[in-house]
Amino acid sequence: xxxxxxxxxxxxxxxxxxxxxxxxxxxxxxxxxxxxxxxxxxxxxxxxxxxxxxxxxxxxxxxxxxxxxxxxxxxxxxxxxxxxxxxxxxxxxxxxxxxxxxxxxxxxxxxxxxxxxxxxxxxxxxxxxxxxxxxxxxxxxxxxxxxxxxxxxxxxxxxxxxxxxxxxxxxxxxxxxxxxxxxxxxxxxxxxxxxxxxxxxxxxxxxxxxxxxxxxxxxxxxxxxxxxxxxxxxxxxxxxxxxxxxxxxxxxxxxxxxxxxxxxxxxxxxxxxxxxxxxxxxxxxxxxxxxxxxxxxxxxxxxxxxxxxxxxxxxxxxxxxxxxxxxxxxxxxxxxxxxxxxxxxxxxxxxxxxxxxxxxxxxxxxxxxxxxxxxxxxxxxxxxxxxxxxxxxxxxxxxxxxxxxxxxxxxxxxxxxxxxxxxxxxxxxxxxxxxxxxxxxxxxxxxxxxxxxxxxxxxxxxxxxxxxxxxxxxxxxxxxxxxxxxxxxxxxxxxxxxxxxxxxxxxxxxxxxxxxxxxxxxxxxxx
Amino acid sequence: xxxxxxxxxxxxxxxxxxxxxxxxxxxxxxxxxxxxxxxxxxxxxxxxxxxxxxxxxxxxxxxxxxxxxxxxxxxxxxxxxxxxxxxxxxxxxxxxxxxxxxxxxxxxxxxxxxxxxxxxxxxxxxxxxxxxxxxxxxxxxxxxxxxxxxxxxxxxxxxxxxxxxxxxxxxxxxxxxxxxxxxxxxxxxxxxxxxxxxxxxxxxxxxxxxxxxxxxxxxxxxxxxxxxxxxxxxxxxxxxxxxxxxxxxxxxxxxxxxxxxxxxxxxxxxxxxxxxxxxxxxxxxxxxxxxxxxxxxxxxxxxx
Numbered sequence: 001x002x003x004x005x006x007x008x009x010x011x012x013x014x015x016x017x018x019x020x021x022x023x024x025x026x027x028x029x030x031x032x033x034x035x036x037x038x039x040x041x042x043x044x045x046x047x048x049x050x051x052x053x054x055x056x057x058x059x060x061x062x063x064x065x066x067x068x069x070x071x072x073x074x075x076x077x078x079x080x081x082x083x084x085x086x087x088x089x090x091x092x093x094x095x096x097x098x099x100x101x102x103x104x105x106x107x108x109x110x111x112x113x114x115x116x117x118x119x120x121x122x123x124x125x126x127x128x129x130x131x132x133x134x135x136x137x138x139x140x141x142x143x144x145x146x147x148x149x150x151x152x153x154x155x156x157x158x159x160x161x162x163x164x165x166x167x168x169x170x171x172x173x174x175x176x177x178x179x180x181x182x183x184x185x186x187x188x189x190x191x192x193x194x195x196x197x198x199x200x201x202x203x204x205x206x207x208x209x210x211x212x213x214x215x216x217x218x219x220x221x222x223x224x225x226x227x228x229x230x231x232x233x234x235x236x237x238x239x240x241x242x243x244x245x246x247x248x249x250x251x252x253x254x255x256x257x258x259x260x261x262x263x264x265x266x267x268x269x270x271x272x273x274x275x276x277x278x279x280x281x282x283x284x285x286x287x288x289x290x291x292x293x294x295x296x297x298x299x300x301x302x303x304x305x306x307x308x309x310x311x312x313x314x315x316x317x318x319x320x321x322x323x324x325x326x327x328x329x330x331x332x333x334x335x336x337x338x339x340x341x342x343x344x345x346x347x348x349x350x351x352x353x354x355x356x357x358x359x360x361x362x363x364x365x366x367x368x369x370x371x372x373x374x375x376x377x378x379x380x381x382x383x384x385x386x387x388x389x390x391x392x393x394x395x396x397x398x399x400x401x402x403x404x405x406x407x408x409x410x411x412x413x414x415x416x417x418x419x420x421x422x423x424x425x426x427x428x429x430x431x432x433x434x435x436x437x438x439x440x441x442x443x444x445x446x447x448x449x450x451x452x453x454x455x456x457x458x459x460x461x462x463x464x465x466x467x468x469x470x471x472x473x474x475x476x477x478x479x480x481x482x483x484x485x486x487x488x489x490x491x492x493x494x495x496x497x498x499x500x501x502x503x504x505x506x507x508x509x510x511x512x513x514x515x516x517x518x519x520x521x522x523x524x525x526x527x
Numbered sequence: 528x529x530x531x532x533x534x535x536x537x538x539x540x541x542x543x544x545x546x547x548x549x550x551x552x553x554x555x556x557x558x559x560x561x562x563x564x565x566x567x568x569x570x571x572x573x574x575x576x577x578x579x580x581x582x583x584x585x586x587x588x589x590x591x592x593x594x595x596x597x598x599x600x601x602x603x604x605x606x607x608x609x610x611x612x613x614x615x616x617x618x619x620x621x622x623x624x625x626x627x628x629x630x631x632x633x634x635x636x637x638x639x640x641x642x643x644x645x646x647x648x649x650x651x652x653x654x655x656x657x658x659x660x661x662x663x664x665x666x667x668x669x670x671x672x673x674x675x676x677x678x679x680x681x682x683x684x685x686x687x688x689x690x691x692x693x694x695x696x697x698x699x700x701x702x703x704x705x706x707x708x709x710x711x712x713x714x715x716x717x718x719x720x721x722x723x724x725x726x727x728x729x730x731x732x733x734x735x736x737x738x739x740x741x742x743x744x745x746x747x748x749x750x751x752x753x754x755x756x757x758x759x760x761x762x763x764x765x766x767x768x769x770x771x772x773x774x775x776x777x778x779x780x781x782x783x784x785x786x787x788x789x790x791x792x793x794x795x796x797x798x799x800x801x802x803x804x805x806x807x808x809x810x811x812x813x814x815x816x817x818x819x820x821x822x823x824x825x826x827x828x829x830x831x
Binding site: 056058059076080082084086087088090091092093095096099100101102103104105106107108109112113116130132133134145148149336339340341342356357358360362364365366367368404419422 | 654655658670673674676677680681685688689691692693694695696713717720721724725728729731732733734735736737738739740741742743744745746747748
């Protein structure tokens with residue numbers, strides 16, 4: 001269906017008056033068969049998006065492309081969905097947006113109506129038709145963007161990090177739609193993703209890319225094993241293996257790699273992990289200084305419609321607090337109230353800090369300068385820390401770029417460094433790991449913890465919270481439903497918990513993160 | 528009240544062209560009929576339409592402003608126009624004539640009719656219907672208009688988001704008037720860059736959807752039924768009649784120097800009745816629909 005051979009791509013990068021030639025793809029070969037689900041994975045900036053966009057004529061990036069791309073379908077039978085839900089809908093009603101691709105190809109009125117009605121019914125999005133796109137959730141927007149292109153009956157569907165901007169529930173729902181399209185209609189899917197956990201169970205083949213080259217390619221279980229076994233030269237490759245698969249490889253390297261919690265559960269059922277004892281976290285009982293104290297808070301955006309109701313919250317100095325809960329449970333609202341951006345209608349909010357830094361969900365609002373360097377640099381800053389960030393977060397190549405020209409993952413790095421250079425003692429983060437690849441997530445958590453600041457973070461990323469949070473709070477319906485230290489939070493939850501805990505809780509409910517498994521097996525190199 | 532609470536509203540389910548046809552007739556009438564009695568009737572019709580389609584609440588909210596504007600027009604005409612031959616009284620040595628008074632009333636109600644008609648017009652022709660009507664005439668322009676309409680609330684939302692965030696993250700920068708002005712400039716810059724950046728992505732997504740490759744065929748959103756055909760014909764003929772009447776001076780009213788008698792006689796009565804019939808047709812039809820539904824409901828209740 002798709003055959004790419006020796007594909008290279010170069011583009012001119014205009015930096016401070018001089019032109020540098022950058023190579024995004026280097027002699028790439030991939031082969032996708034009809035009806036396959038093909039996943040392209042790898043760290044941010046490895047060239048996966050460039051490769052994917054090259055597969056459709058209209059979306060090819062500007063630059064010099066050499067090599068051969070053979071596709072057994074007309075260009076209009078190749079549909080592409082991008083990662084940002086906002087920019088793919090351009091009109092003021094969902095219906096107009098859905099009709100747009102058909103209108104542009106001048107299909108007959110009867111055909112338009114037929115395809116519109118059947119597609120809308122298939123996805124069950126009838127209720128959205130008359131709505132304004134801005135009132136939809138991220139998942140709904142992606143679904144609309146996808147359905148509008150499906151009305152052209154495509155043979156190949158290209159998806160550029162389609163779920164990276166969605167919360168886990170929406171991501172799972174969208175993934176199910178993709179699975180249906182493939183299983184029921186046999187549409188060939190090519191997907192890029194840096195965090196393939198949600199997709200891995202349905203993927204047929206994987207290409208792992210790094211620095212513009214395809215390193216591993218083949219059936220998904222084989223590539224996962226390759227990543228595990230052949231990553232001695234580059235330890236961070238292991239981080240890209242989905243947690244479930246990684247756990248199965250650690251527990252039983254010889255058996256087939258697991259790609260969903262059920263497989264891992266069956267694989268591990270005969271094992272005993274008795275040597276893994278409950279981690280006794282030293283909890284100091286002495287009262288610490290309170291940074292945030294909220295009492296009986298009510299907050300409403302519109303009259304009588306409370307986003308937060310009767311909310312009590314105390315945050316102690318040095319805590320890493322994660323706010324969890326579904327969309328619309330009031331997480332972002334609470335962060336805005338704590339930071340003072342929004343004021344509650346009733347109740348008391350007291351926040352005592354010297355310096356606060358806030359990372360919004362939409363990072364575009366954060367940047368003020370024309371280059372990353374100007375953004376980071378300010379007079380009287382800690383030069384040593386600056387140098388440290390440049391190397392650890394790998395920012396050197398980004399310094400001369402405009403913040404808007406960076407990928408979402410790169411933007412998050414820059415925002416993080418900018419915030420921490422200002423040495424805040426209270427850090428507020430709204431979905432900080434959304435576009436981070438697994439390796440970057442690790443580094444980001446490290447620098448955050450090193451800052452010794454109090455951190456309040458709203459996140460959907462269960463693995464991230466399990467790895468690094470000291471306390472987790474479940475927000476539900478504008479209230480704090482329960483608050484526990486992070487381990488107990490995941491230990492006691494049945495559904496809202498990490499995939500490892502879901503799979504292995506019967507074996508030992510203390511297994512929550514991948515780190516726990518390593519520990520239970522007695523050190524990293526145990527095989 | 529209001530259109531959204533209504534189970535069935537005939538005019539809201541009609542083809543947008545039928546609704547437009549009614550308003551064309553309405554606007555023709557406003558500009559051509561000059562007899563104050565006609566104009567007052569038109570105002571009553573447009574008020575009832577506004578109450579029926581956009582809710583009483585909305586009407587009462589807007590009516591004080593309409594009255595204020597109407598009164599300003601009325602008073603200024605009465606006080607400053609010295610044409611006319613029948614002097615009623617003197618105000619600060621200025622003659623106030625009966626003709627100026629009548630013309631003032633006419634002007635006041637004309638303005639108020641026009642403005643109040645927009646209340647029902649807005650309710651019946653929402654933005655997507657509006658764009659549908661004009662995408663036939665100016666496809667590209669109306670598409671661009673549609674896209675830019677999206678940005679109004681979006682920019683507003685983003686501006687407040689931006690200001691809020693910068694206030695938190697860089698509190699030192701928001702002191703002093705000079706700094707504040709400089710900051711606002713910066714916000715504007717960021718906002719523009721942000722929107723333009725998104726525009727690039729939007730353009731890519733349009734290109735991917737083959738925008739502009741062929742002459743687009745608009746999606747058929749509204750069904751054109753026999754009802755629409757009849758109503759459009761009726762209103763088109765009525766508008767034509769009014770226009771011809773206006774141009775041939777068959778429909779005419781003299782204000783100055785001596786005002787015609789405003790009472791209706793002979794031919795005027797027929798003209799008035801005809802105008803009322805067309806003007807109140809939507810409301811009449813709505814009442815019929817409601818009456819029909821009520822009767823059916825009562826019948827069901829009896830037979831259950």
